[in-house]
Amino acid sequence: MENEKSDEKNFFTRVYEVTSLIPQGRVTTYGAIARYLGSGNSARMVGWALNSSFSHSGFVPAHRVLNRNGMLTGKHHFGTPSAMSQLLENEGVKVENDRVVNFKNRFWDPASEL
């Protein structure tokens, strides 16, 4: 039932929803979200959407979204390069060299979970 504010449901909002659904201590990838949204290979748009997440009202756990290698690619966009890794460690995710440890084990696939 899409009866809630279907007026401004942009691609961005869709990403916010999925990203916001990421369980704490878990991480996902841009490609996974892109595929779940049906964008296919447009993983770039996902990252870009998260970029606007800072403008979005409310907090979006964009730090839980990494690239295919589990690397914190957009850490520089958090304002401080340490904010992303710090947030992840704060949630129980160990980060080393801008990379998530046991990333494969912590990988949360929306298309598989949802």
Added chain:
DNA sequence: ACAGTGACCTACT
């Protein structure tokens, strides 16, 4: 309306 950009991914060489 056109062109450029963007936190990527996949495939080929």
Added chain:
DNA sequence: GAGTAGGCCACTG
């Protein structure tokens, strides 16, 4: 195994 190139869709100027 590693590196390079192209593709993709959506937003901004």
